[in-house]
Amino acid sequence: xxxxxxxxxxxxxxxxxxxxxxxxxxxxxxxxxxxxxxxxxxxxxxxxxxxxxxxxxxxxxxxxxxxxxxxxxxxxxxxxxxxxxxxxxxxxxxxxxxxxxxxxxxxxxxxxxxxxxxxxxxxxxxxxxxxxxxxxxxxxxxxxxxxxxxxxxxxxxxxxxxxxxxxxxxxxxxxxxxxxxxxxxxxxxxxxxxxxxxxxxxxxxxxxxxxxxxxxxxxxxxxxxxxxxxxxxxxxxxxxxxxxxxxxxxxxxxxxxxxxxxxxxxxxxxxxxxxxxxxxxxxxxxxxxxxxxxxxxxxxxxxxxxxxxxxxxxxxxxxxxxxxxxxxxxxxxxxxxxxxxxxxxxxxxxxxxxxxxxxxxxxxxxxxxxxxxxxxxxxxxxxxxxxxxxxxxxxxxxxxxxxx
Ligand SMILES: *Cc1c(COP(=O)(O)O)cnc(C)c1O
Numbered sequence: 001x002x003x004x005x006x007x008x009x010x011x012x013x014x015x016x017x018x019x020x021x022x023x024x025x026x027x028x029x030x031x032x033x034x035x036x037x038x039x040x041x042x043x044x045x046x047x048x049x050x051x052x053x054x055x056x057x058x059x060x061x062x063x064x065x066x067x068x069x070x071x072x073x074x075x076x077x078x079x080x081x082x083x084x085x086x087x088x089x090x091x092x093x094x095x096x097x098x099x100x101x102x103x104x105x106x107x108x109x110x111x112x113x114x115x116x117x118x119x120x121x122x123x124x125x126x127x128x129x130x131x132x133x134x135x136x137x138x139x140x141x142x143x144x145x146x147x148x149x150x151x152x153x154x155x156x157x158x159x160x161x162x163x164x165x166x167x168x169x170x171x172x173x174x175x176x177x178x179x180x181x182x183x184x185x186x187x188x189x190x191x192x193x194x195x196x197x198x199x200x201x202x203x204x205x206x207x208x209x210x211x212x213x214x215x216x217x218x219x220x221x222x223x224x225x226x227x228x229x230x231x232x233x234x235x236x237x238x239x240x241x242x243x244x245x246x247x248x249x250x251x252x253x254x255x256x257x258x259x260x261x262x263x264x265x266x267x268x269x270x271x272x273x274x275x276x277x278x279x280x281x282x283x284x285x286x287x288x289x290x291x292x293x294x295x296x297x298x299x300x301x302x303x304x305x306x307x308x309x310x311x312x313x314x315x316x317x318x319x320x321x322x323x324x325x326x327x328x329x330x331x332x333x334x335x336x337x338x339x340x341x342x343x344x345x346x347x348x349x350x351x352x353x354x355x356x357x358x359x360x361x362x363x364x365x366x367x368x369x370x371x372x373x374x375x376x377x378x379x380x381x382x383x384x385x386x387x388x389x390x391x392x393x394x395x396x397x398x399x400x401x402x403x404x
Pocket of ligand 1: 105106107108109111140141142143192196197225226227228229253254
């Protein structure tokens with residue numbers, strides 16, 4: 001029989017591969033946008049599990065979907081299809097440009113599928129050497145070797161050389177730089193409509209339009225990595241819907257499962273044909289348990305009330321942060337869309353974003369960084385107004401301590 005065992009934060013250092021440096025407390029329970037640690041201390045959650053917990057914690061709709069499916073069928077493997085996966089594919093294609101879906105378990109895997117599709121598209125095209133991928137500095141696309149190389153932060157990839165070849169990086173939002181490297185050998189351009197990990201930096205709509213034109217001219221696929229911006233995060237169901245630019249391939253994950261791991265690559269009928277039986281695959285992707293939860297989460301978010309609510313909450317956040325900044329001027333800019341918000345530290349506080357989130361945690365607020373200079377909020381899309389107010393009060397206390 002298992003002995004009940006007392007767990008402490010120190011156990012992390014004892015037993016875990018040290019790729020993370022988690023906070024010095026252990027969370028044990030959550031409800032809505034509040035969570036509690038082992039000592040019973042309460043936190044307001046502006047981190048949202050890194051843009052994942054779109055319905056907060058323990059939402060009844062998600063719990064019901066999970067527990068109902070848990071009693072029916074968890075996993076059968078892709079030799080058999082299942083009802084939840086087909087329902088979810090129908091939901092995703094009905095509500096986006098896409099006509100076909102490939103399911104995976106994470107954002108990185110969704111991007112891996114997108115990049116492999118692009119390479120095969122190029123290799124099948126008959127154009128000699130059409131295998132070049134264009135990506136952007138400071139981008140983040142995941143941690144598999146291919147996706148981490150496509151990401152534009154060499155500190156995450158250089159230790160794992162030799163890296164996959166044929167990926168070029170240029171400055172984000174610099175259309176001339178992109179035009180200089182996109183040519184007939186380009187099979188794909190991969191871009192985040194808002195760079196999330198890279199500092200909550202939105203793309204200019206003209207930049208995205210220009211990339212669309214360059215891809216059309218050179219017969220390259222335009223891939224939008226919407227792993228962070230998707231599923232209502234910006235107040236649109238997907239961020240591309242704010243831009244008039246339609247990608248050829250879109251990747252989605254994070255909020256899609258509301259906390260249950262799932263990712264997906266969306267594309268057109270014509271491009272889906274590039275991948276044939278056996279050319280790509282996954283054991284868990286599209287399993288009934290994950291898809292049943294995503295059915296419920298996606299359906300709940302894809303409503304005018306929830307999406308309008310995200311825009312209203314954006315206003316409330318920005319007004320609150322600006323009021324704090326008027327008292328304690330530490331931020332040079334508040335940017336982002338919907339509930340993907342970045343507070344950019346002024347030069348004199350540069351490098352102290354982590355310090356701010358540490359102080360915030362002491363005050364009872366979970367917040368994120370995006371790089372060393374940006375404090376990031378990605379809360380639940382339905383965070384109650386009262387929790388925003390209370391959370392911002394705690395944030396103000398943290399900022400006051402930073403200034404002191
Ligand atoms: C988080 C993220 C990923 C990676 O997703 P994982 O589920 O961690 O593999 C990829 N792209 C973007 C834009 C992300 O924010």
